[in-house]
Amino acid sequence: MNETPLIPAGVKRCSKWQFSLWMAAVTAVLLWGVYAMFLIWYKGLNQTNMNDAYGFALWIWADLAVIALGGGAFFSGFLTYIIGKDELKNIINFAVIIGFICYSSALLILAIDIGQPLRGWFIFWHANVHSMLTEVAFCLSCYFAVLTIEFIPLILENPKLAKKPFLHHLSHNMHGIMAVFAATGVFLSFFHQGSLGGVAGVLYGRPFAFREHIFIWPFTFFLFTWSAAACGPCFTILVTKITEKITGKKLVGDAAVRLLAKISGWMIITYIIAKTADTIYWAYVTAPGLGFTLMDFYTSSTYNIGLLFAEIIVCGFVPGLILITKRGRESSFLLMTAIILAVIGVSLNRWVMVLQVMAVPLFSFNEWYTYMPSWQEVATTVLPVAYGLIVISLAYRYLPVFPQERELNPID
Amino acid sequence: MFPFIFEWTWDISHIVFMGGLWYAISIIGAGLTFAIVKSLFDVYGSHDSHGNGHH
Numbered sequence: 001m002n003e004t005p006l007i008p009a010g011v012k013r014c015s016k017w018q019f020s021l022w023m024a025a026v027t028a029v030l031l032w033g034v035y036a037m038f039l040i041w042y043k044g045l046n047q048t049n050m051n052d053a054y055g056f057a058l059w060i061w062a063d064l065a066v067i068a069l070g071g072g073a074f075f076s077g078f079l080t081y082i083i084g085k086d087e088l089k090n091i092i093n094f095a096v097i098i099g100f101i102c103y104s105s106a107l108l109i110l111a112i113d114i115g116q117p118l119r120g121w122f123i124f125w126h127a128n129v130h131s132m133l134t135e136v137a138f139c140l141s142c143y144f145a146v147l148t149i150e151f152i153p154l155i156l157e158n159p160k161l162a163k164k165p166f167l168h169h170l171s172h173n174m175h176g177i178m179a180v181f182a183a184t185g186v187f188l189s190f191f192h193q194g195s196l197g198g199v200a201g202v203l204y205g206r207p208f209a210f211r212e213h214i215f216i217w218p219f220t221f222f223l224f225t226w227s228a229a230a231c232g233p234c235f236t237i238l239v240t241k242i243t244e245k246i247t248g249k250k251l252v253g254d255a256a257v258r259l260l261a262k263i264s265g266w267m268i269i270t271y272i273i274a275k276t277a278d279t280i281y282w283a284y285v286t287a288p289g290l291g292f293t294l295m296d297f298y299t300s301s302t303y304n305i306g307l308l309f310a311e312i313i314v315c316g317f318v319p320g321l322i323l324i325t326k327r328g329r330e331s332s333f334l335l336m337t338a339i340i341l342a343v344i345g346v347s348l349n350r351w352v353m354v355l356q357v358m359a360v361p362l363f364s365f366n367e368w369y370t371y372m373p374s375w376q377e378v379a380t381t382v383l384p385v386a387y388g389l390i391v392i393s394l395a396y397r398y399l400p401v402f403p404q405e406r407e408l409n410p411i412d
Numbered sequence: 413m414f415p416f417i418f419e420w421t422w423d424i425s426h427i428v429f430m431g432g433l434w435y436a437i438s439i440i441g442a443g444l445t446f447a448i449v450k451s452l453f454d455v456y457g458s459h460d461s462h463g464n465g466h467h
Contacts, residue, residue, distance in 0.1 A: 125413050129425040138429070142436045149444060169451035180443050188436060 006160050006398050010406040013397050026389045033383025036376040037112055045115045047376045053369035054358045059113045062381045064196055064350040066102040066109075067140075068224070069343065071232025073099020073147060074182075074189035079263065081182035090256040093154050093401045094243075095236045100147045101391050105384030107144060110137075112380050132195040132202070139192030146185040150178065157400050190225055197224025200353045207290040208297050209357040211282060219278045220353070226274065230267035231346035233260045234319070234339040241336065243396065249409045251402040258329045261339070265323025268342055272316035279312065296360075300368045303356050311352065315345025 007013050040047045050057045076095040080088040111117040123137045156162065156171035194217070200209040201218025211218040237257055244251050283294040298305040322328035322338035329335055359369050373381075395401055413430065420426060 125417065126419060127413055127429065129429040134429065135432075138433045139436075142433070142440065145440055149440065165455045166451055169454040170447060173447040173450045173454070177443050177447060180439065184436060184439050184443075191432075 006158065008157075008159060008398075008400040010411065011400075012409070012411055019393070019397060023390065023393060026386050026393070030383060030386035030390065033379045033386060036379035037383065040112055040115075040376055040380065041117065047374060049372055049374045049377065051371065054355075054371040056354050056358060057371055058373040058377045058381055059109050061351050061354045062384070063106050063109050063113075064354060065347045066105050066384065067193065067196065068228040068346045068350060069232055069235040070099045070102025070106070071189065071193060071228030072234075072236035073102075073150075073232070074143070074185045075229040075232055075267075076236060076260065077150070077182035078186045079260075081179040082186065085259065085263075087256050087259050090402070090404050091236065091240065091252050091260060093403070094240055094252070095233075096147060096150045096154070097392065097395050097401065098236055098239055098388075100144075100151045101384070101388040103140065103144045103147055105387065106140065108384060108387075109380070110140075132198045135195045136192045136199075139188040139195070143185055143188040143192065146181050146188065149174065149181050150185070153178075154395075154399055154401065158398055189228070193225040193228045194221040197221050197353070200357060203357070204290075206357050206360070206362070207287050207292045208360045209353060210286065210290065211278065212286055223271070223275055223278060226267070226271040227346050227349060230264060230271045231342045233264040234268075234342040237261060237264075237335075238339045238343055239392070241339075243392065247396070249405065251405055251408070253404050253408065256404075257335075261323050261329045261335060264342070265320055265329075265338070268316065268320035269324055272312060272320055275316065276312055279308070297356075300359065303352075303359055303368070307348070307352065307356075311345060311348050315341045315348060319345065 013019070036047075048057070073095045076088055076092050079085045080092045111120060114120060123134060124141075127134050127138075153171040153174040156167045156174075161167050162171070197220035198218055200206075201211040201213075201220035203209045209220075211220050213219075214222075237260060240252050240257070287294060287297070295305070297303070298308065319338035319341040322334050323342075327334070328338060355371070358371070361368055413433075414420065415422075
């Protein structure tokens, strides 16, 4: 089959056999995950190493992490369509694709985690209106619909599809009202990112997670939304840089990347100051009020105080300070260091707020609870990574994802 | 999800939760419907007007 009509005009892509080889390798990893997924659906959750102590485990961490990292889509959309940062139009398409991958992955992981996906619709039909997770399910599903709507116009810009008059107009008209969808996405993201943090913060039986409240919302509600908006754009930049490295091309101009990095840097700094204040209040007031000292939560060799230091200082203040300085953003080494640290930082925060919460002993006669994921859990967690690589590869090859690509890489 | 489901009660929790859900669904649905209908008008409406010699 001749692929030329499918590839956007004025850009160069690798040969078909190279692309097929790459896709075959990634598909092999995907199939490993799919096999594990069907094993879990067929045989049940006994295929996992979750137990009475770990009702939330690797999957929920992966879920929370991809949702936080996918936050780049809603925050970039907010900056582009609502605030009017036109420079970010050069990266918004890619941010939407990354968000789409992250949120579809989160929904897939949840479909595996609930054990009986055929009953997944119960959460809507028989909603428990007193549960933060119900709100998460509502917002997650609706926001995934918004991301799909934001992705569709880009798909319709494929040269072959754009020749159909209806599809061409549909793409144009959807672009025209994108601000409405972006605003809806911001509304939905604020609540589901927050409620994911709220789930930990309301656990009054778990002093490691429990936080003080503002009305019905614990501090973690606001910290989760804030951290997703701060670190999500860093993940967008990181994936953009990796794509540039693999393709050997500059795909997004420095101005767009630096603007996003600067905004992200200020968000990280303000977030980490708030997080530090929250941690100090929790360590000196909340936890002692519940009969614990700070160090009671860090007596394990795995979960030691170094983890808190890594999260707040190394993966919080350091990337934030780098990104708010002009020199930091203009040095490619410092920029890469900062965005990698920020991505690790938010993932570490989600790990702590899911797995350390489960691990901490609640009584003096308890030991630390341990858990090692089964290969099925690992395979189904790797599955979204392979799926994401496939979606990005197909999108990059066949869609005009990067508006500046032609200008930055002229073909002789 | 709907008032006709057996566990539904008209309390503040149901109104806030379900109100929020249906509000979001309505905006998404209305936006999508607008884009589709406008595209249909753009494609077929413009053919008619050209054919009839309007403008």
